[in-house]
Amino acid sequence: MKSDFSCLFAGEAGYGVMSAGSTVAKAAGRNNLWAFVVNEYPSLIKGGLNTCLVRLAAAPLQAHEEAIDCLAVLSQEGLEQNYSRLQPGGCLIADVSLAVDSSRLAEGVRVYQQPLLQKGSGDVAKIMSNSAMLGAFCAVSGFPVDLIEAVLAGEFKPEVFEKNRLLLRAAYETASQQTAAAAFSLPFAPPPAKRMLLNGNDAIAMGALQAGCKFSAGYPMTPGSSVLTYLADNGPAFGLVFKQAEDEIAAINMLIGAGFAGVRAIGSTSGGGFALMAEALGFAALAEVPLVMVNAQRGGPSTGQPTRTAQADLAFVLNASQGEFLRIVVAPGDIEECFQETFRAFNLAEKYQLPVIILTDKYLADSAATHPFFQTEGLAVERGKLADAAWLAAHQPYKRYEFTPDGVSARALPGTGGGRHIATSYTHGEDGFYSSGNREYAGCEPEVTVRALDKLFAKEPPILEELEAVRLYGPETADLTMVVWGSTKGAALEAMELAKGAGISVNVLQVLYLSPFPAAAVAEILGRSTQTLLVEGNKTAQLGGLVRMHTGIHLANRYLKYDSRAFTPSQILLKIKEVLA
Amino acid sequence: MSAHDANLAYVPTWCPGCGNFGIFNALKKAFAALELDLEQTVLVNGIGCSSKIGQYINCYRIETLHGRSLPVATGVKLANHGLTVIAEGGDGDGMGLGMGHFVHTARRNLDISYFIHNNQVYGLTKGQTSPTSEPGMFTKFTPPPVGNVERPVNIVDMAISLGASFVARAYTGNMDHLADMMAQAIRHRGFAVVDILQPCVSFNAVNTYAWYQQRVRSIPSSHDPSDREKAKALAGLWGDEIPVGVFLREKRPTFADSLPQLTDGPLTAQPLTGIDISELMEDLA
Numbered sequence: 001m002k003s004d005f006s007c008l009f010a011g012e013a014g015y016g017v018m019s020a021g022s023t024v025a026k027a028a029g030r031n032n033l034w035a036f037v038v039n040e041y042p043s044l045i046k047g048g049l050n051t052c053l054v055r056l057a058a059a060p061l062q063a064h065e066e067a068i069d070c071l072a073v074l075s076q077e078g079l080e081q082n083y084s085r086l087q088p089g090g091c092l093i094a095d096v097s098l099a100v101d102s103s104r105l106a107e108g109v110r111v112y113q114q115p116l117l118q119k120g121s122g123d124v125a126k127i128m129s130n131s132a133m134l135g136a137f138c139a140v141s142g143f144p145v146d147l148i149e150a151v152l153a154g155e156f157k158p159e160v161f162e163k164n165r166l167l168l169r170a171a172y173e174t175a176s177q178q179t180a181a182a183a184f185s186l187p188f189a190p191p192p193a194k195r196m197l198l199n200g201n202d203a204i205a206m207g208a209l210q211a212g213c214k215f216s217a218g219y220p221m222t223p224g225s226s227v228l229t230y231l232a233d234n235g236p237a238f239g240l241v242f243k244q245a246e247d248e249i250a251a252i253n254m255l256i257g258a259g260f261a262g263v264r265a266i267g268s269t270s271g272g273g274f275a276l277m278a279e280a281l282g283f284a285a286l287a288e289v290p291l292v293m294v295n296a297q298r299g300g301p302s303t304g305q306p307t308r309t310a311q312a313d314l315a316f317v318l319n320a321s322q323g324e325f326l327r328i329v330v331a332p333g334d335i336e337e338c339f340q341e342t343f344r345a346f347n348l349a350e351k352y353q354l355p356v357i358i359l360t361d362k363y364l365a366d367s368a369a370t371h372p373f374f375q376t377e378g379l380a381v382e383r384g385k386l387a388d389a390a391w392l393a394a395h396q397p398y399k400r401y402e403f404t405p406d407g408v409s410a411r412a413l414p415g416t417g418g419g420r421h422i423a424t425s426y427t428h429g430e431d432g433f434y435s436s437g438n439r440e441y442a443g444c445e446p447e448v449t450v451r452a453l454d455k456l457f458a459k460e461p462p463i464l465e466e467l468e469a470v471r472l473y474g475p476e477t478a479d480l481t482m483v484v485w486g487s488t489k490g491a492a493l494e495a496m497e498l499a500k501g502a503g504i505s506v507n508v509l510q511v512l513y514l515s516p517f518p519a520a521a522v523a524e525i526l527g528r529s530t531q532t533l534l535v536e537g538n539k540t541a542q543l544g545g546l547v548r549m550h551t552g553i554h555l556a557n558r559y560l561k562y563d564s565r566a567f568t569p570s571q572i573l574l575k576i577k578e579v580l581a
Numbered sequence: 582m583s584a585h586d587a588n589l590a591y592v593p594t595w596c597p598g599c600g601n602f603g604i605f606n607a608l609k610k611a612f613a614a615l616e617l618d619l620e621q622t623v624l625v626n627g628i629g630c631s632s633k634i635g636q637y638i639n640c641y642r643i644e645t646l647h648g649r650s651l652p653v654a655t656g657v658k659l660a661n662h663g664l665t666v667i668a669e670g671g672d673g674d675g676m677g678l679g680m681g682h683f684v685h686t687a688r689r690n691l692d693i694s695y696f697i698h699n700n701q702v703y704g705l706t707k708g709q710t711s712p713t714s715e716p717g718m719f720t721k722f723t724p725p726p727v728g729n730v731e732r733p734v735n736i737v738d739m740a741i742s743l744g745a746s747f748v749a750r751a752y753t754g755n756m757d758h759l760a761d762m763m764a765q766a767i768r769h770r771g772f773a774v775v776d777i778l779q780p781c782v783s784f785n786a787v788n789t790y791a792w793y794q795q796r797v798r799s800i801p802s803s804h805d806p807s808d809r810e811k812a813k814a815l816a817g818l819w820g821d822e823i824p825v826g827v828f829l830r831e832k833r834p835t836f837a838d839s840l841p842q843l844t845d846g847p848l849t850a851q852p853l854t855g856i857d858i859s860e861l862m863e864d865l866a
Binding site for chain 2: 209287419423426439
């Protein structure tokens with residue numbers, strides 16, 4: 001028996017295929033199943049093909065597969081593009097208006113056609129089409145229609161719900177008359193504890209709120225904006241102010257102003273917006289102002305592919321901005337890490353007074369999964385060396401940028417007595433004053449320049465000491481070690497399980513923190529690997545280059561994917577077999 | 582406090598005779614006149630000769646990037662709206678790279694004072710055209726015989742049009758008047774712009790002290806600063822007569838006034854612990 005079930009809902013933008021998918025995922029999650037939901041959509045408001053893939057299983061999921069068991073489709077384009085994905089014995093649900101070419105279907109695919117697209121005009125008809133599609137889906141797959149109805153009841157106003165309920169039931173009855181077989185065989189049960197359905201961006205925003213973030217500023221850019229939308233919507237109840245800025249340059253400078261004044265602040269964007277922020281990133285670093293920035297990657301270069309995924313900004317975020325300075329770059333691999341590492345990012349930004357970049361991608365930012373409620377006990381806010389009035393009274397004259405062994409000097413927030421100082425984007429001495437051009441530094445400028453830069457990098461050893469920057473999954477030693485970062489983790493972990501089932505021993509090295517680079521930990525793990533496979537979503541093996549630069553180890557076997565879609569477990573398994581053959 | 586309290590021991594690096602000395606002294610005078618608590622005052626500056634003012638005055642300061650003083654000031658003010666926030670920079674800094682921010686900050690009417698050191702030339706990069714340079718002006722980037730062919734930005738006219746709620750102009754050669762304009766701007770609740778006319782003794786041979794002395798005229802006391810149309814008409818004057826004084830003063834709610842999150846005090850005073858996100862999780866269940 002298959003242990004999972006995937007259904008692809010497809011139709012024109014505006015017809016609610018994404019909400020159809022999340023309705024099924026929510027219903028499953030409330031009844032002890034686990035869902036993974038992947039939305040694909042072009043950068044269009046209306047028209048164009050939208051698809052929503054829902055994969056369901058009895059165990060937690062972190063990736064999708066291309067193969068599907070059920071295709072529910074409202075447009076001819078949706079049908080044309082997905083014939084080949086439908087597995088033998090699967091089912092096709094299509095509106096009566098669509099021309100189905102049976103010769104393109106796999107063996108044993110059962111076809112159900114009935115009126116799904118609703119007559120009438122406007123968005124109402126579209127939402128209703130969605131309900132009809134869900135009704136037919138339940139009848140054909142055997143997914144309990146009551147569970148769908150229960151979710152819809154919570155989403156709509158009573159009168160709207162009633163209309164949709166009637167249509168859901170009618171389409172269910174019509175389709176039921178055509179079929180008796182049920183493709184869906186996963187067990188439903190009352191869940192042991194409540195679970196959420198959320199995506200990586202939701203998790204980041206929740207992590208920020210939990211960390212006491214009170215300010216956010218940004219300019220919309222897919223797929224980074226939904227962090228901002230979440231904060232704009234839910235933040236005020238937590239005392240957070242969100243400011244839509246005139247551009248990304250303004251946004252990051254507002255965040256720096258807020259950080260200097262002493263609130264925790266977060267911004268979120270994608271590569272193009274991050275590019276505009278690059279100059280200010282260095283400003284935050286040199287002025288030692290805490291800053292937390294999300295870059296949710298999409299395809300590039302330039303405007304690239306707004307709604308598609310990629311892992312090609314790694315080298316950019318590691319090197320963005322002129323000069324040399326220390327930054328922390330963390331690439332969460334799943335929803336749990338999005339939450340936990342965002343919380344940690346605020347602590348790190350304040351403890352080490354530097355920029356922290358949370359690097360995700362469209363796949364992680366936008367794909368939703370069933371997830372247990374976050375455990376928030378034990379999450380402690382650490383603000384680092386904050387100078388209060390009493391401390392300042394005992395430490396006069398106050399030197400904001402005092403050279404200390406760990407590179408971190410006490411930060412006085414505006415409004416604190418005795419802490420007046422200058423924070424600056426110029427290279428400066430311990431007092432914060434511009435060291436090149438001021439008479440006070442004329443005799444020792446080269447020395448001050450060196451010490452000022454050394455101060456920034458003195459923070460590196462304690463950061464490397466503090467962070468568990470790499471994670472190894474699977475056996476300590478294996479026939480093959482996969483090396484991954486970011487959202488590729490989910491598909492890699494599942495591929496590891498698939499390999500195990502095929503009698504192949506594989507483990508996965510996830511580099512969670514990419515800056516400062518955990519060279520020793522990576523070298524240690526790779527040193528005991530007999531065979532390796534680098535898996536990343538770009539053309540130039542950016543992590544591979546980093547590993548070689550920092551450890552001298554060349555990862556010769558590479559699975560690089562830059563076709564704008566995420567890795568799947570089956571694809572990775574094929575590559576593993578190829579390497580080990 | 583006295584003007585002396587705002588002094589630091591650092592020696593300004595402006596050229597002898599630079600208009601920035603007058604602006605610096607006027608700012609200290611304004612601070613003293615207002616008896617400002619310097620621990621509660623943040624000066625935000627850009628980059629350029631004008632922006633060096635932040636290096637010499639003893640309050641909290643953040644010296645930002647070229648053109649970016651206003652968004653940084655916005656972040657400071659929203660984070661802690663109890664602070665007095667002043668932004669300073671030059672015509673190149675604020676009207677060149679910073680123009681977009683100027684437009685939008687004025688629309689927002691945040692309670693920030695913005696003092697623009699306007700010398701119609703880039704000084705620190707040694708004499709290029711600025712957005713306020715006169716047509717025909719010869720600079721390194723607009724050499725003779727043609728010179729500058731672009732129309733200058735009229736800061737006062739623009740500030741009024743964009744929604745700044747206090748707009749004034751002053752001249753660094755009249756320090757008492759300048760200090761008074763600065764003090765009024767700081768006291769004003771809302772976005773307050775002061776266009777400060779300032780000779781550059783090294784790179785602007787046209788707009789000299791003598792040039793300004795012949796042209797600067799006080800706005801007649803009969804002018805009603807609440808009259809937006811009259812303010813606009815006055816702002817249009819530039820040439821043989823250059824009006825200085827308060828053009829516009831409007832009482833309007835500030836941006837921060839419209840944020841319910843700020844009614845319980847500044848964001849910086851909010852607790853970071855005891856946060857319960859369980860309702861957010863329930864919403865997604």
